[in-house]
Amino acid sequence: MSIPDEHKRYSYADYLTWDDAERMEIIGGEVVDMSPAPSRKHQQILRDLSTAFANFLRDKTCEVFFAPFDVRLAEENKRDDEINNVVQPDLTVVCDETKLDNSGCNGVPDMIAEITSPSSVKQDRWTKYKLYEKTGVKEYWLVDPENQSVEVHILTGEQYQFQGVFTKEDTIAVHVLPGLALDLSQLFM
Template sequence: MAIPNEKERYTYADYLTWDEGARLELIDGKIFNMSPAPSRRHQQVLGELFTAFSVFLRDKKCNAFFAPFDVRLFTENKQADEIDHVVQPDLSIVCDQEKLDDKGCNGAPDMIIEVLSPSSVKMDRWIKFRLYEKAGVKEYWLVDPMNNSIEIHLLNNGIFEFHGVFTKEDTISVHIFPDLKLDLHQILHTQT
C-alpha cells in the first residue's frame, strides 16, 4: 500500500502497511523520508564497519545489523498502534537477544552508528542524537566519510557526553567492547 498523507500522527501499525520498498522512518509519529540511495563512499565505510563488528562479535551474544533494519523505540508495554518511533540506523549493535524478533529490534540497541550524508546531517546530528540519547543507546557514533572522521558520544547518566573526534591516523577502542580496537585507516580508507 502507498504511504497515506492524511493523518497528523502515525504508528508502527500504519508503518507495517506501507510499501516495503519505501525508505521511511517514523519519529514521534511523523514520517521522515530517508535520503536517496547511499553513495558509494557511504556504502564502503559502512561495509568496513559492519565487517569489523561482525568478525569481532562472531561467537558472542551481541549482533550487528545494517540498514534496512527496523529499530522500534519506546515500546515498553505498547502495542503496534501505540508505537510511534521506528528508525533504521546505518548500523545497530544489539546485545540483549530478548529485543530481537523477526521484525527487527524492539527497544534501544546498545550502540548505533550513523554514516553522514549531506542530506542526513541535521537528522543524524540533532533529531536522532536526542532520540537515541532519550532511548538509552549506550554509544552513538557519527561517521563523516567526506572528512574521514568518527565522532563518538557515550551515554552517562542519561546524557550523551562527547568523547572525541577521531581520524584515519587513530586506532580506537569501542567503549561497549573494550577489547575491540579499530584501525580507522582501515575503516576510512578511500578506494578509487
C-alpha cells in the same frame, strides 16, 4: 498506502502497511523520508564497519545489524499502534537477544552508528542524536565520510558525553564492546 501524509501522526502499525519500496522512518510519530539511496562511499564504509563488528562478535552474545534493519525505540510491551519511533540506523549493535524478533529490534539497542550524508546530516546530528539520547542508546557514532572522521558519544546518566572526533590516524575503542578497537585508517582508505 504509498507515501504517508506528512501532517498525520503515525505508529509502527501504520508503518507495517507501507510500500516496501519506500524507505522511511518514524520519529515522534512523524514520517521521515530516507531517500535518496546512499552513496557508494557510504556503502563501502558501512560494509567495512559491519565486517569489523561481525568478525569481533563471532561467538559472542551481541549481534550487529546494518540498514535496512528496523529498530523500534519503545518501552517493553508496547503494541504496534503505540510505537511512534521506528528508525533504520546504518549500524546497530544489540546485546540483549530478547529485544530481537523477526521484524528487527524491539527496544533500545546498545550502540548505533549513523553514516552522515549531505541529505541526512541535520537528522543524524540533531533529531536522531536527541532521540537516541532520550531512549537510552549507550553509544552513538556519527561517521562522516566527507571529513573521514568518527564522532563518539557515550551515554552517562541521561545525557551523552562527547568523547571526541577521531580521524584516519586514530584507533577507536568501542565502549560497549570491550576489546574491540577499530583502526580508522582501514575504514577511510
